[in-house]
Amino acid sequence: DAGITQSPRHKVTETGTPVTLRCHQTENHRYMYWYRQDPGHGLRLIHYSYGVKDTDKGEVSDGYSVSRSKTEDFLLTLESATSSQTSVYFCAISDLGGHYGYTFGSGTRLTVV
Amino acid sequence: GQQVMQIPQYQHVQEGEDFTTYCNSSTTLSNIQWYKQRPGGHPVFLIQLVKSGEVKKQKRLTFQFGEAKKNSSLHITATQTTDVGTYFCAGMKTSYDKVIFGPGTSLSVIP
Numbered sequence: 001d002a003g004i005t006q007s008p009r010h011k012v013t014e015t016g017t018p019v020t021l022r023c024h025q026t027e028n029h030r031y032m033y034w035y036r037q038d039p040g041h042g043l044r045l046i047h048y049s050y051g052v053k054d055t056d057k058g059e060v061s062d063g064y065s066v067s068r069s070k071t072e073d074f075l076l077t078l079e080s081a082t083s084s085q086t087s088v089y090f091c092a093i094s095d096l097g098g099h100y101g102y103t104f105g106s107g108t109r110l111t112v113v
Numbered sequence: 114g115q116q117v118m119q120i121p122q123y124q125h126v127q128e129g130e131d132f133t134t135y136c137n138s139s140t141t142l143s144n145i146q147w148y149k150q151r152p153g154g155h156p157v158f159l160i161q162l163v164k165s166g167e168v169k170k171q172k173r174l175t176f177q178f179g180e181a182k183k184n185s186s187l188h189i190t191a192t193q194t195t196d197v198g199t200y201f202c203a204g205m206k207t208s209y210d211k212v213i214f215g216p217g218t219s220l221s222v223i224p
Contacts, residue, residue: 035214042201042216043156058211090155098205098212101146101158 003027006091006105013112019078021108023091025071031094032074033102034058034066036087043090049074050097081112117204119215127223132192134218136185136202145178145185146212148201156201192222 004025013019023032033048035058045058047066055066063085065077078085088109092102116139126132136145144163148156160169162178162185169176175188185204189196199217206213 040216043203043214045211048211097209098146099144099161101148101161102156102212103158104155106155 004091004093004103004105006089006108008108009106010109011111013081013110015082015112016080019081019110021076021089021091021110023074023076023105025074025093027093027095027103028071029093029095029103030071031097032068033092033094034064034074034076035090035092036060037090037107038087046076046089078110081110083112086110086112117202117213117215119202119218121218122216123219123221125221125223126192128194129191132189132196132220134187134200134202134220136187136204136215138183138204140206141182142204143182143207143210144205146203147176147185147187148203148214149198150201150217151198154198189220192220194222194224196220197222
């Protein structure tokens with residue numbers, strides 16, 4: 001969907017290094033989310049934001065931090081990447097906290113070696 | 114905590130056959146959503162059901178929400194190769210909760 005973009009699309013990084021993934025939206029939606037997708041686990045919520053500077057943890061937040069300084073940008077940081085964080089990361093947006101569905105970005109495939 | 118389960122995990126069908134995936138929650142849901150993810154793609158929102166016993170159709174796809182609002186199903190009539198992908202259900206316990214995704218059902222269609 002053109003209203004939400006993720007960068008980078010692919011990244012390979014070394015264990016122990018910090019990594020930042022970016023989600024950018026042009027829809028002016030209030031809510032933004034970071035999910036990770038792994039085989040057998042579906043989509044698991046890492047962190048979410050309900051406004052500028054307003055964020056909260058999801059079910060798998062350990063080892064991750066987020067920031068939202070502008071409505072349009074939501075950053076996910078892996079403070080010290082581990083091999084268990086190898087995954088596909090999806091950003092999603094919604095205007096009413098999940099009601100009427102989420103719009104997902106195209107994803108970032110992260111490999112930690 | 115709240116869990117949303119789906120069965121089957123995988124389904125292989127011959128093109129033209131019907132397909133159904135079932136979604137079950139451990140708790141009553143405020144609403145249920147369905148998403149489709151094509152191989153290598155991202156989840157795409159299909160529909161939301163809110164009312165007990167609700168049935169909605171989108172062409173060959175029929176979505177149902179159970180009377181107790183704890184289960185849902187997606188039925189595809191006469192599958193086509195374009196139906197290939199993983200179908201996720203996602204539920205909200207209350208209007209103020211976050212959406213919880215099920216693990217998905219992966220559909221393969223044999224031409």
